[in-house]
Amino acid sequence: MPLSEQQLLNMKQKRKDILEAATKLFATEGFEGTTIKKVSEAANISFGSVFTYFKDKDELFYTAVVEPLKELSENVFAFSTEAENPMIELEKMIETHFKLFAGINAYLTLIVQVIGQHHRYPDIFKELDRFHDEFRKRVSLLVENGQHKGMFAQQDPLTVATLYTSLLIGIRLNTTDTRYSDMWEQYVLSAINLFGPIKK
Amino acid sequence: MPLSEQQLLNMKQKRKDILEAATKLFATEGFEGTTIKKVSEAANISFGSVFTYFKDKDELFYTAVVEPLKELSENVFAFSTEAENPMIELEKMIETHFKLFAGINAYLTLIVQVIGQHHRYPDIFKELDRFHDEFRKRVSLLVENGQHKGMFAQQDPLTVATLYTSLLIGIRLNTTDTRYSDMWEQYVLSAINLFGPIKK
Amino acid sequence: MPLSEQQLLNMKQKRKDILEAATKLFATEGFEGTTIKKVSEAANISFGSVFTYFKDKDELFYTAVVEPLKELSENVFAFSTEAENPMIELEKMIETHFKLFAGINAYLTLIVQVIGQHHRYPDIFKELDRFHDEFRKRVSLLVENGQHKGMFAQQDPLTVATLYTSLLIGIRLNTTDTRYSDMWEQYVLSAINLFGPIKK
Amino acid sequence: MPLSEQQLLNMKQKRKDILEAATKLFATEGFEGTTIKKVSEAANISFGSVFTYFKDKDELFYTAVVEPLKELSENVFAFSTEAENPMIELEKMIETHFKLFAGINAYLTLIVQVIGQHHRYPDIFKELDRFHDEFRKRVSLLVENGQHKGMFAQQDPLTVATLYTSLLIGIRLNTTDTRYSDMWEQYVLSAINLFGPIKK
DNA sequence: TATGAATGAGGTTTCATTCAT
DNA sequence: GATGAATGAAACCTCATTCAT
Numbered sequence A, B, C, D: 001m002p003l004s005e006q007q008l009l010n011m012k013q014k015r016k017d018i019l020e021a022a023t024k025l026f027a028t029e030g031f032e033g034t035t036i037k038k039v040s041e042a043a044n045i046s047f048g049s050v051f052t053y054f055k056d057k058d059e060l061f062y063t064a065v066v067e068p069l070k071e072l073s074e075n076v077f078a079f080s081t082e083a084e085n086p087m088i089e090l091e092k093m094i095e096t097h098f099k100l101f102a103g104i105n106a107y108l109t110l111i112v113q114v115i116g117q118h119h120r121y122p123d124i125f126k127e128l129d130r131f132h133d134e135f136r137k138r139v140s141l142l143v144e145n146g147q148h149k150g151m152f153a154q155q156d157p158l159t160v161a162t163l164y165t166s167l168l169i170g171i172r173l174n175t176t177d178t179r180y181s182d183m184w185e186q187y188v189l190s191a192i193n194l195f196g197p198i199k200k
Numbered sequence E: 001t002a003t004g005a006a007t008g009a010g011g012t013t014t015c016a017t018t019c020a021t
Numbered sequence F: 001g002a003t004g005a006a007t008g009a010a011a012c013c014t015c016a017t018t019c020a021t
Helices: A005-031 A036-042 A057-076 A086-103 A105-116 A123-147 A159-175 A179-195 B005-033 B036-042 B049-053 B059-077 B086-103 B103-115 B121-149 B157-174 B179-195 C006-032 C038-042 C047-053 C057-076 C085-104 C104-117 C122-148 C157-174 C179-195 D005-033 D036-040 D047-053 D056-076 D086-103 D105-116 D122-148 D157-174 D180-196
Strands: none
Touching: A005 A036, A005 A057, A005 B005, A036 D047, A036 D056, A057 A086, A057 A105, A057 B059, A057 D047, A086 A105, A086 A159, A105 A123, A105 A159, A105 B103, A105 B157, A105 C122, A123 A159, A123 C057, A159 B103, A159 B157, A159 B179, A159 D036, A179 B157, A179 B179, B005 B036, B005 B049, B005 B059, B036 B049, B036 B121, B059 B086, B059 B103, B059 B121, B086 B103, B086 B121, B086 B157, B086 B179, B086 C085, B086 C122, B086 D056, B103 B121, B121 B157, B157 B179, C006 C038, C006 C047, C006 C057, C006 C157, C006 D005, C038 C047, C038 D122, C057 C085, C057 C104, C057 C122, C057 D005, C085 C104, C085 C122, C085 C157, C104 C122, C104 C157, C104 D105, C104 D157, C122 C157, C157 C179, C157 D180, C179 D157, C179 D180, D005 D036, D005 D047, D005 D056, D005 D105, D056 D086, D086 D105, D086 D122, D086 D157, D086 D180, D105 D122, D105 D157, D122 D157, D157 D180
16 A cells, blocks of 8 residues: 555655754754754654654765755856856846855855865765866856956956855855845945956 | 973973864864864873863863964964055965965864854854954955055945955865865965956 | 455465564574564565564564474474384484474574573473473383383483484584585484494 | 773773673573673673773674683593593593583573574684584594594594584583583483493 | 773664554 | 554663773
């Protein structure tokens, strides 16, 4: 007798609850600071059920970090490297990124942990690195486009792209409080300078 | 019986050994991943001796993070906010910072951990925040100076300073391998753009 | 609605499948090493179904050990204590036993576990003890018969019988590999000596 | 500062206490039935101290089984294969073995467990197998000696030796109660028959 | 001061059993 | 009857901290 439709939905929801609770806890308390007991309580399920959905704590952590990457990619990569007007595209991109990153505070904190101690999480780090490489590549293409059109000063596109992604993650680290959400418009304006915009 | 000169020197050295070993371990293995046993072995002293020099693990971690801040300040703040030529001062400052940060990899990883999980380390975080605030303040003063002299584009000085410190820590995160040390000259050139330098 | 003939047959088969799988697993992995999940997988039925046929793990173990005893009795006791020629009967008996024991390796391993830790399985042990007592009694009767007829040397019949059953189970323990099946003919010849056969 | 003589003695005693408690428990309750907590209580030490002396439960079990083998060897192998009068040597040997085995009930039960489930304990089993092989070899040498001198009937010496060791371990299994200790003299007399003694 | 054995709290994980579907 | 998700007790093991020497 296979599980009913309703049961499957319930399970999907439970899995999501666990993952959300775990993400929040991992972000604020770290990997070891997060106990399965805390997760189960935060997700409002029994202790044992966590292991019904995730084989062990490692898998839970891995999933919490890697699974959202796919959706994140879609949003982060949603700009055109071939835009007619790279300057406008860049502004839109930066604004999108800043707004986006402001909204996934807990998740980014998680990412920072993994990167900061990548020796401990080699498998997860590999995924993040892949993501980061593609991210930089796409940004550098837009930069190149803008340089061709004479809108950005000449400099190594990949270097700028690297500085840009560094800035994005660095802001997350530096602005731990809510100020961030109020400030991002300011930040966007200044961040554009990184790309060496040429005023006409 | 007071301790002899030699004994005092020995103890000072041991304390330093422990702290160095602990910093490396905390950075690569995290707080929980670092055990007192590992520290004592890495520092080549007995297990029990760690507790002679540090009351408990928390104090060891606190010291490892906070104690180097003083010396770091001296190096990081070693630029003149009132410089005659802010552009040149800025370039020198950025270069100093990048070189400096490239050399204290383990320590910065520690910093990142504390910031990333500041809820867990409120006392340590307070110290880091103090440091950061002063850092940004000093940078923003240099920016203001440059803007007055018409060398930098107009933008909120504190915002630029925040983006700059974000960039600094973000680069540390993004470049986990040795590429960093080879690249920092490139990075310096592009990072200057953040300040909106006005070409004459 | 009563169950159909077919369904009853199905259930009987399932019960048998579970018991066979359980016996093999209990023998090789021990009581705790055997999980209900493993049993269900080995028996190709669902996890929950095990509990349909056996109230709990203890009952499953009990049944796996005790239920085959009845059939085993029939084969083990299939010799005549009143035989005309006790020597020939003895030889036949030993051969039968050795061949029989060679073929039920897994089951005997189970028996050994229960005997070896009889404190843990008092109920099961009681059954085995009953079986063993009857076994020895029957063997000792044959010995007595042979002694009356002057074919076996005088010695306490029950003692010989005990040594004989000890030998049977001991061989099972000592020959864990396939050597056993090749060797039993040799073993039979020498085992007879235990009974003090008198050559004419 | 190295540990004092007294401390080292204390530790030796503690290790022995743990091992004795563990042996008794492993024998009566089995590997999984024996918890570290039970061991520590039986040995009158703290839970954590068990791990000071044995890295984990596996090592404790391994040590409990393998360590006594050396001393056991000395006693078990204490007969002369080249004896002038093999018959008398054999009688002495059997008596020694039976008396010896009667006194190490718990340990033998442990051995039986390992042999019975040798798949689970391959490393330990290898040691036992080594011991057993040497044991059989030595017994078979004595048998050969006796056959040469015409005191034992002709039969394959190694087969007899195997049956003999089987008998020894089998008796341990079959006689779980105290009857054994009262009976061994009887057993010795009958066990000799296994070797086909030739009456003059 | 230096050492390392002793302690037990607290974490992860397994798994028998229950029970809703 | 069949299924497998839900539950939590209980096991192992680690490790910070204490303390006797």
